[in-house]
Amino acid sequence: MAKDERFVKKITPKSEDFSRWYLEIIRKTELADYAPMKGIMVIRPDGYAIWEHIQRLLDKRIKDSGHVNAYFPLFIPESFLKKEMEHLEGFAPEVAWVTRGGQEELEERLAVRPTSEAIVGSMYAKWIHSYRDLPVLINQWANIVRWEKVTRPFLRTTEFLWQEGHTAHETSGEAQEETLKILSLYKEFVESELAIPVVEGRKTPREKFAGAMETYAIEALMSDGKALQMGTSHNLGQHFSRVFDIRFEDREQKLQYVWQTSWGVTTRLIGALVMTHGDDSGLRLPPQVAPIQVVVIPISLGNWKENVLPAALAIEKELQQAGWRVRIDAREEFTPGWKFSEWEMRGVPLRIEIGPRDIKEKRAVLVRRDVQIKESVPITELTSRVKEILREIQAALFDQALRFQKENTRTVSDYDEFKEVIESQRGFIRSWWCGDESCEDRIKEETMATVRVIPLEKNEEEAAGDCIYCRKKGRELALFARAY
Numbered sequence: 001m002a003k004d005e006r007f008v009k010k011i012t013p014k015s016e017d018f019s020r021w022y023l024e025i026i027r028k029t030e031l032a033d034y035a036p037m038k039g040i041m042v043i044r045p046d047g048y049a050i051w052e053h054i055q056r057l058l059d060k061r062i063k064d065s066g067h068v069n070a071y072f073p074l075f076i077p078e079s080f081l082k083k084e085m086e087h088l089e090g091f092a093p094e095v096a097w098v099t100r101g102g103q104e105e106l107e108e109r110l111a112v113r114p115t116s117e118a119i120v121g122s123m124y125a126k127w128i129h130s131y132r133d134l135p136v137l138i139n140q141w142a143n144i145v146r147w148e149k150v151t152r153p154f155l156r157t158t159e160f161l162w163q164e165g166h167t168a169h170e171t172s173g174e175a176q177e178e179t180l181k182i183l184s185l186y187k188e189f190v191e192s193e194l195a196i197p198v199v200e201g202r203k204t205p206r207e208k209f210a211g212a213m214e215t216y217a218i219e220a221l222m223s224d225g226k227a228l229q230m231g232t233s234h235n236l237g238q239h240f241s242r243v244f245d246i247r248f249e250d251r252e253q254k255l256q257y258v259w260q261t262s263w264g265v266t267t268r269l270i271g272a273l274v275m276t277h278g279d280d281s282g283l284r285l286p287p288q289v290a291p292i293q294v295v296v297i298p299i300s301l302g303n304w305k306e307n308v309l310p311a312a313l314a315i316e317k318e319l320q321q322a323g324w325r326v327r328i329d330a331r332e333e334f335t336p337g338w339k340f341s342e343w344e345m346r347g348v349p350l351r352i353e354i355g356p357r358d359i360k361e362k363r364a365v366l367v368r369r370d371v372q373i374k375e376s377v378p379i380t381e382l383t384s385r386v387k388e389i390l391r392e393i394q395a396a397l398f399d400q401a402l403r404f405q406k407e408n409t410r411t412v413s414d415y416d417e418f419k420e421v422i423e424s425q426r427g428f429i430r431s432w433w434c435g436d437e438s439c440e441d442r443i444k445e446e447t448m449a450t451v452r453v454i455p456l457e458k459n460e461e462e463a464a465g466d467c468i469y470c471r472k473k474g475r476e477l478a479l480f481a482r483a484y
């Protein structure tokens, strides 16, 4: 047991130093590692397996809602980005440039894509001619480069993976409908598959995407009380279509500019999983995206290889056939106790222990990672019980995170109280805001809190209050927080 204890003790407790805990979890559970280049990470197989489940589950939703996948180039000519100055200026500090190809100096330098509106826009101008060509509903899965000064694995890295949707529509109404449709698709996806509750809302002009008319986002509260932006959906209006001249002949044979949207989620979602559900023993992964859902551990006592191992292998096979991602850990060099804490740390949702006594009784012991509750189940009922428990774990993780979000969302109308709450408890703060950017800026300077979103969900009975900062009449009920 002494050995087992050491194994887990190597992780700094979450309450002691959240940021260190996060970095240690990422590295010890082998989700990611630092690459030799500053600010760049390697996503290791377990981290990538989570990404593959995210891709699979989200891609299905994207396609089921009528979108198709394509691939656009990694390189974007400078002149394309320059056509739209607001957009370029928004990204300029973070753009990586290619200036040479082999030995030759390029005539025009190429940006490594920080996002693809410009290149997509230039292609849409070639492809869209008539209202019959609309809507165009394209998504791509790709990598993105933004030269970040301060980085943290999964949350902010120079290169990351994402999906970006780019759509074009006949009318403004359709573009707005698409923007909100994707926002709620993201919310449903993140809540049901990642078990992370989110708030949907609109970004303030200060926080919106460079070139967008409106940006909407889903925001989640991490377990240290800081907010994390989980995904964005932009209504681009005709901004890019005017710049890239994307016009179509409408139903009255008049030339019109298309209405566009773009939207994305990134590998940052993996960081959100860690920070929402992880505890002092390690990861707690929702079954829907866990690389391994069930680990079977034969208890190595006596002649276990003859007695126990065959039964454990049979369980593994049966669960695999039922469609679960199962792994048996029959390593001889580790004690069962060591294995328990290792798989706990790696966040496997359910552990099945089977030893000589269980074999005699034709039973096995199931241990839930989320609440550490054990139960003994007859082997004949194992498959159906595993199905039920995995569903319970998925729901329990969501409920726990939702409870945390609710307990840490406070309505505050006094600025001194606002500062006090942000400093001591963090969390989301609901406060009225006059809509002036200067109040937003001051609040940020003084408290490091920003308006995360103006929530879409409104409580109609709630009377409008005064701006938390200037005491003028409040125009928006804003959700403030310190954020990653």
Ligand SMILES: [Zn+2]
Binding pocket: 433, 434, 435, 436, 439, 467, 468, 469, 470, 471, 472
């Ligand atoms: Zn104000």
